[in-house]
Amino acid sequence: MSSTTAGHESLFNDDGETAGRPLRMKGHQFLAEVVRRSGAKAVFFVPTFLYPTLVEWADVPIKRVLCHSEKAAGYMADGYAQASGIPTIVIAQGGPGASNLYAGLVDAWQSHTPVLAVTPVLPSSRYHGNAYQEAYVDFRTVTKYDAEVRTIERMAEFLGKAYREMTTGAPRPVHLYLDGALEAEESEFDFRYLDQRYFSYPAFRPRADDDLVERAIQELRHAERPVMVCGRGTVVSGAWAEVTALAEQLDIPVTTTLGGKGSIDDRHPLALGVTGSYRRPSTDQVILDADLVLHVGTHFGGATTNMRQMPKPGVRAIHIDINPAQPGANYPNVLPLVGDARTVLGQMLDAVRSGGRGRHGVWVKTAQKRLTEWRESQRDNMYGDAIPIRPERLAVELVKACPEDTLYVTGTGYAGTWAGVFMDLPAGKSCLHCEGSLGWAFPAAIGAKAAVPDRPVLAFESDGGFFYHLTELETAVRNGINLVTVVLNNQAMALQTHLLQACWPGYRDLDKLSKFGKTNFANIAREMGTWGIRVTDPRDIGEAVRNAIDADRPAVVDVVIDQAAVAPMAFMAGQGSRATALPVPKNKKRYE
Structure with missing residues (x-):
């Protein structure tokens, strides 16, 4: 263990005794402990910033990946979070480095990936004093939460807020401006701000309104040509088993967006492949012919709807999304099911099993025939x-x-x-x-x-x-x-x-x-x-x-x-x- 952690060996034990009480340590020890508790095994950075913390991570241990550009470092953190289900940290210096990192967060923002970006804030004594690389980047347009950490006493509070914002509701990146001088300061850190549930996502899995779920099931049963469209939120929620079970129970075909690939096995008889602007033509035709579309964890965005051309205007839709503002935002005539995709699909399964299997065999055969013809072509x-x-x-x-x-x-x-x-x-x-x-x-x-x-x-x-x-x-x-x-x-x-x-x-x-x-x-x-x-x-x-x-x-x-x-x-x-x-x-x- 390094000299920086001498006397604090107990911080890195998993006995659970430190989880709910304040601990006295230095700022860099606190930051290292936060990442250890989060379960992340790697951080990505371009120097020069937070060196004491980077040294501290050697003993946790955390893989410290020095990158050749801040933008690439942001992409690496994005890929890490998506693959692991655990947010991680990306670090860059201020000014030009921060502007490069901004570009590296755009894709994470659009894909709803939780990444914690940390860049330095100038101390008050140097603010607007023509300091070296003094340039401020507004991260608010690509983050869900953006704040400055200027005092050691509030560091735990701000880190806790960052993790809560990243992993609750629709996950997205967050950013903290951090005064690097705080690493050397010592204080008591209240770890109750850092509840373990916020270190992975989705942190909560809310249920949809039961009455609306029942209405959705009835509409799916009575529709002649229903189809399911699964987006990235389906995969983030881990809802592929529920997607498959519901599709089989209702006997309806399933398509995915590019980001939703993996929502169902592509080789399943009900799977039609990707839809939207980047698609299988046979799949898009099924969406155009549908009289009811069940969207799961998608935004009804431009690529998914091929610039709002499909489904056709006026076609009824059911939209499952964890963000209450999304259902109906980009497409009218929507029945909203607000909640976590896996949870809501589970509710639907509970409701649908009491009524027997769906009867859409002719429609499914039509969809399968189009897919077969496309494959042959x-x-x-x-x-x-x-x-x-x-x-x-x-x-x-x-x-x-x-x-x-x-x-x-x-x-x-x-x-x-x-x-x-x-x-x-x-x-x-x-x-x-x-x-x-x-x-x-x-x-x-x-x-x-x-x-x-x-x-x-x-x-x-x-x-x-x-x-x-x-x-x-x-x-x-x-x-x-x-x-x-x-x-x-x-x-x-x-x-x-x-x-x-x-x-x-x-x-x-x-x-x-x-x-x-x-x-x-x-x-x-x-x-x-x-x-x-x-x-x-x-x-x-x-x-x-x-x-x-x-x-x-x-x-x-x-x-x-x-x-x-x-x-x-x-x-x-x-x-x-x-x-x-x-x-x-x-x-x-x-x-x-």
């Missing part, structure tokens, strides 16, 4: 040996090659759509999906692997996304975080390339706007100390991935894919506003 791309490799074949081969308990961490846009649409995964926390920050998947997967070191973790990212935080390969190597990263290498920002080609067909010099030079990521990875291989033939994917998992160090699989492969996005099929052909700029002409 994709067979050549999913199982063919085309070179360059088709992304569909890559997604299928990855699932075949990886163990059943693999945790997939997928990027946004192009990469995320291929994964969501063509990877058939089991129910459970099998996939973490980016909400929209290009470059998120790789560092988030580092965080996820730190959280679940005994599970295989595979990042599925495009070359455009991987370029963002390529330097964090060194972070993974240095910390022995042995994830596998599969890079879809088509030497382009493929989504942008395809949008440009759709909007300005024949216009010259488009390559300069969205395409890269040739890069071999396997070579770069090997130079940085990881295991690396490049794959150009689809028949080699399985062996390459299995070897990467067995490499016992971070691994990169660079897969050369077909640049012409257009992701199955609704707006690329002309169903959204962005695929509309744009006029040619004045004084220019088309080059046919």
Whole structure:
């Protein structure tokens, strides 16, 4: 034990005697004890701030992951919290460092992930005195709670409030400005502010109104074409068993958002796959034909509803959400069931079992037929040996090659759509999906692997996304975080390339706007100390991935894919506003 903890050995015992009484210690000892009690096994940081606390964590012990950018550190904390169910801390210095960290919290805000960000606040003696790096970042737009900790006496109170805000209701990031001088000060800390229940999420599982639950069941029974849409909140709540049981009892098909993948086994007869802007076309058609939609843990947001085109305006909806403000906020004609997804679905199961099974067999067969026809239309791309490799074949081969308990961490846009649409995964926390920050998947997967070191973790990212935080390969190597990263290498920002080609067909010099030079990521990875291989033939994917998992160090699989492969996005099929052909700029002409 370090000299800083000498005389405080009892703080790190689990005898329970210290849980409910004040303890006298220094600020850095208190911060170290808070993280130990939370159950988090890693923190992520970019110096220079909270060094005494970082030293203290060596004896707890907590893995201290020094990152190459604050933004990546935020993504790692995000991935850690999602994979473990336990919030962790990300630390950055003020000014420019804090502004970088702000960007790293946007995805956690959108995905409802609890992350505690800590940055320094200038002491009053230096405030507005042209201090070095004096710049204030307003974290309030990407956090649920934001406060300044300026006195040692109130540190426990503010930490307790931060954990309560993170893990109750709809979870989200929080931020504390902390006076670093408090680390050296000594005080009595009242640990009653830090109740154990707030160290994991969801901290509470509220029930919905029983009368509304009964109404929902009756409407689902009487509907001719009901369908369930499960979002990220379903997975956060751990409600996949309840989703499956309710769907079987009512005999209704189930779709998911990209973030809700894992709400039901993709191979279940009632599972139709992802819906929304990034979707299987057959699934979206089921939503359009439905006369009642049960949304579980979703926001009825733009991607889920394909820019508010589905379900059709006026169609009845039932909306389960832990946030009372959400049901009906983005879509009218909603029956609100406010509560935790797993709890409310359990209430529905209790209510529905007394009335026998649902009778929607004809509707289910129609939905299954559409899914079968779609699969058949994709067979050549999913199982063919085309070179360059088709992304569909890559997604299928990855699932075949990886163990059943693999945790997939997928990027946004192009990469995320291929994964969501063509990877058939089991129910459970099998996939973490980016909400929209290009470059998120790789560092988030580092965080996820730190959280679940005994599970295989595979990042599925495009070359455009991987370029963002390529330097964090060194972070993974240095910390022995042995994830596998599969890079879809088509030497382009493929989504942008395809949008440009759709909007300005024949216009010259488009390559300069969205395409890269040739890069071999396997070579770069090997130079940085990881295991690396490049794959150009689809028949080699399985062996390459299995070897990467067995490499016992971070691994990169660079897969050369077909640049012409257009992701199955609704707006690329002309169903959204962005695929509309744009006029040619004045004084220019088309080059046919």
